[in-house]
Amino acid sequence: DAGITQSPRHKVTETGTPVTLRCHQTENHRYMYWYRQDPGHGLRLIHYSYGVKDTDKGEVSDGYSVSRSKTEDFLLTLESATSSQTSVYFCAISGRRDRALHEDTQYFGPGTRLTVL
Template structure:
């Protein structure tokens, strides 16, 4: 299994509070991603990173920010949590597909269940 951990694994918070989720990898992969999973929507990309300090928005980025100061860590921050951000959050990693053509696979962390009351 790819070395990906997410913390915390479960969190309950109140509306308006800031929340930070952490993704840590030991694979030295260049790309990291944050997805959210909701019933009826599958997984949707929030933000991704293609290197240290290099990040970009996904399709559902409103209300979220990210940071990547080290290759191994990718943080997702909800500046002021809302009930609509109650979800399961997945981190994923992948190698640079331009250098490892045969891979093209994203490896996923175990997920974080976030409940915003």
């Protein structure tokens, strides 16, 4: 399995507070992604990164920001959490050096369950 960890694994917070989720990889993959998973919606892409300091928006980016200052770390920040952001958040990585980017497999972390009260 790819070396991907997420922290925290569980978090309960209140509406209006800032929250930062961390994804850490030990595989030196180029691409990193943040998804959210909600009942009835499957997995949806929030933001992704294609290199250090290079990020772009996904399908559901409103209310989220990201940063990648090192290859191994990708942070997802909710500046002011809302109840609609209660979800399970997954980080994923891809971009093995021996594969063409669009042909590469994505590997997922264990997920973070976030509850916003």
